[in-house]
Amino acid sequence: MSFTTTIQPALDRARRLPASLVRRGRWSVALGALLLTASTSTALAATNTPPTILSASVSPQVRDAGQTLRGAPNDNTEGAGQDVMFVLTTVKNLAPTFDTPIEVASQRVSATQVLVKLDGTIVDDAADTHQVTVVGGSQASGSKQMTPASSCTVQGLRFHCLLTYGAQDIGTTKQVQLRVKDDEGAQAATTVTVRVQEASDS
Secondary structure, three states: OOHHHHHHHHHHHHHOOOHHHHHOOOHHHHHHHHHHHHHHHHHHOOOOOOOOOOOOOOOOOEEEOOOOOOOOOOOOOOOOOOOOOOOOOEEEOOOOEEOOOOEEEEEEOOOOEEEEEEEEEEEOOOOOOEEEEEEEOOEEEOOEEEOOEEEEEEEOOEEEEEEEEEHHHOOOEEEEEEEEEEOOOOEEEEEEEEEOOOEOOO
8 A cells, every 4th residue: 555545535634624723723733633544544554574583492402202392482463474494303212111010910721831921011102113022030940940931922002921931830939021122222121020820819
């Protein structure tokens, strides 16, 4: 909108003011009304200026996975507008852990074998893939201690492990270490107490 377009209607209205204002030396009042009208018209024609990001930083620059970055607006003018700036940040991979409690069940499946089942939940980002293994919990074999055969499967964030003990281990208590590792190499471990029994307590 040009200045001429804005001011012309105000001039027209000023000409229509009562002649008495002009004759009595009150032209300054009329001029004040004219300037107020023009000023209002000009203000209504102003538009919002989009904000501009001059600089940006992230604190902390290194953050944990899942941590939220927060910012604050820096434009004090009403209306829509935007600017974009890219800021580099490093996201650390968090090591997975085991939720508690871990379910333990023992059952004799033959004259010579007892199966111990371990079931539980992994605490981590569901998008990661995980591997669970069992260490320790040795079984007796004559005068030697042997690591029991074990296998673990992971579905989503749930894991299931099977340990096979011999009948000679019935009535003993084992300390089993569970280990979990994600697809980026972060890992953790926890110790579970296992009682090798004919059948688990009801």
